[in-house]
Amino acid sequence: MGDIKFMKGNEALAEAAIRAGMQGYFGYPITPQSEVVEYLALQEPKHDFVLVQAESEVASINMVYGAAGAGARTMTTTSSPGFSLMQEGMSYIACAELPCVVVNVVRGGPGLGTIQPGQGDYFQAVKGGGHGDYRLIVLAPNSVQEMADHTMLAFDLADQYRNPVLILSDGAIGQIMEKVELPDPVTTKIEKPWASTGKTPDRPRNVITSLYIKPEDMEQKNIELQAKYRKIEASEVRFEEYLLDDAEVVIMAYGVTSRICKKVVDLGREKGVKMGLLRPITLWPFPVERVAQLAAQERVRMFVTAEMNAGQMVEDVRLAANGRKPVYSTGRMGGILPTPEEILDFSLQHMK
């Protein structure tokens, strides 16, 4: 049984990272995620991890590269503009197959935007914001509890697949305070014989690189990466369902909006409309098969996606539904939380 605490989402994430055995944290302040680095700075003397406040997000993501390449469990956290600065590094890390955890506590954009919660970075997170063909495993927590749980999971998935894992949170989940049961600290250490730690006589030198100058080698690297991504798609899809068994209207939302949509489902059912919620927990890999199954069921009339952006995840839902059922998109932009009534009204209008 772990400790039970009342914490902010960002603090729960930071505490969980310590418990996951994080050895190196590198970050640059930005609202609404600064509590992570502030919390870690307070805890640092009591624990055995290294904290560096980097000179920029460009530096922090490259410090994460270096620490991961040296075999350490490592993490950086940021918010939207900072995540944009990290994209070159994300691409290098993905190609060099370095395990690490990156957190984007999303705010409203584009540009400098607003410090209010947003979901406008979905495309950047799941389609790859950097150059080249690569994928991040993307987790989307919707509670303070999940900020902690997903952090533990993220470190494990990163090591298991030697792949960067992104926690795509938002300013609301990062800032709210809730009860959280903190996970027990991890005690086992994972062997990383590939890490660059000093060449010993028993092995050839280890080189962490994303450089494959011959096109044949670069293609082979891509083939290997894609094979890994197919494996992740087959094994790591995670989602939560709420009242989907008899649902005629399937609402889809993640992060803070999924909490609002639970209320939409309840309100809809009070009005006699059979609604249900499908909440992707992994945004990549996306629950494609579950959406396809639902789209194939006769009783399902339509999908409604609710996002705090102009409609981004809706494209993945449409791809998965493959034209079998209509998929409508609603939500608010610019850092405004949609109300349950707005989403319900939108859904009811489209039922006519």
Next chain:
Amino acid sequence: MKTGYEKIYERPDTLLSTRMHYCPGCMHAIVHKLIAELIDEMKLQEKTVGVCPVGCSVFAYDYIDIDWQEAAHGRAAALATAIKRMLPDRLVFSYQGDGDLAAIGTAETIHACNRGEQFTFIFINNAIYGMTGGQMAPTTLEGMKTTTSPYGRLAKTAGMPLKMCELVSQFDGVAFAQRVSCNNPANVRRTKKAIQRAFEIQQQGLGTTFVEVVSNCPSNWKCTPEVSLQKVKEEMLPYFPLGVYKEPRS
């Protein structure tokens, strides 16, 4: 068997026999050899992690038989920072060109120096972007012709060449900074000594160590290796004076 010859030098064990891609006369190759000799002599192979840049020396990991990490262009100092923080008992060095260290990576360089990160910079200043075909670098001399300064570098618009040794020696975090060259045998020996001192000071944990090698690029300077050495002496060294710029406080 008596051959009449006495062996006075052989390839350092740590220098692999892979054929180098460097152009004839390029000092990158000499500096690689010196690093390999030092790693052998100081018995550092098991303890060393190098960081490669993006630049002509991007393939340094094919030539020196140690563990490496290959950085994005300009980010070697960020990697080296984290590697040394994670593995404090290892010897860590970054090997970077002028475009890498003093243009795209200036912020990482300066902040690593200012924090006093305990690794060694080996900075190859050839006043040009070698790898990409001879464009103007932050260290290109005034009036020097490159593909992006075809009429010669104009101080009015491009500023004067950056003097990195002078710059980094201002930071309290930097324990040792020396500018050397490999333009003659005596200077090659001095370069080796400077790198050795940097490694020793790193092992003593005294702060950041920085060795700038005033280098050449015969291919993009469009001259023979011999003429390139003359240019190092007559054009580079007057602007980039050799010497120790920072010593650890005793």
